Amino acid sequence: MKWFFTSLIVIALVSSACSPGVPAQSDLSTPVIDTTSYPTMLSPQTNASQSVSGYVVNLQRAWRDGKQVYADVCFTLPDASDWTIWNANFVYGGQALSEFSLSMLSKQPATNGQPAQRCDELSFYVPPDADLSAASLTIESLGAPPSEGEYCSLYMPKIQEALNQRGLGITLGCVEVNGVLTMQIVGKPDNMSRDEAEQAVFSDEFYTVKGPWTFQVSLGQ
Structure with a gap:
């Protein structure tokens, strides 16, 4: 029996030595960017x-x-x-x-x-x-x-003059909201929607x- 186990060990060692090793992974090549x-x-x-x-x-x-x-x-x-x-x-x-x-x-x-x-x-x-x-x-x-405050202090006179020249019938006013004077539409023709009036008043053409x-x-x- 001792001879049998010794033979098995020798065979295992020989098989391990003769078996191919795990191939080493090659380095990944760095991608080349076409500059x-x-x-x-x-x-x-x-x-x-x-x-x-x-x-x-x-x-x-x-x-x-x-x-x-x-x-x-x-x-x-x-x-x-x-x-x-x-x-x-x-x-x-x-x-x-x-x-x-x-x-x-x-x-x-x-x-x-x-x-x-x-x-x-x-x-x-x-x-x-x-x-x-x-x-x-x-x-x-x-x-x-402009900021909200600047509409009243700087822009409202110019905007109102332009609205009057175009005969749009829109009237502007300044109302204090949270301590800040805010330009608002205080009058408009009945046949003009609120959106139409605001588009005319707050157009970027004025700034x-x-x-x-x-x-x-x-x-x-």
Whole structure:
């Protein structure tokens, strides 16, 4: 019996030594990103200015970085309100993009006879393979949406005058709500709905400056 068990142990050891080992896993190769699909390019059109109705908009630079098109735009401020770029679009290859993100770069007060100025950075999303060799950036309007208190202190006289000139029969008034003077519609024609009256009164035309200011840019294929 001792010989039998010894033989089994020897056979097991020999079988283990001769059996193939578990193959080692090869290292996963690092994926290669085609950088040509994410181009970066600066437009040759820089520091271009346009004036519409006395308001100057300056395209300082525009560039493409992968899936984003950026533009640094400066403009003169009509007054002391919090003006910003209200509507803009980027057009390329028959496509028009009107959705954009916005961040303020700088704001300078009026000095030495020069008007106050603000600079914003706009960003549009574009596909990485978009042909931007013949594109355009248009600033449609600048805007300074008023707060509730500003409607009464700054905007109501201008809005009421415009309503009177159009013969709409809408009367405005200021009512104190929670300690703040709030502009309200106090009179309107019976055949005019409340929504129609509010659309006429709270239109963005009263706190925007219309362009357009259009700049041609070339950001490659």
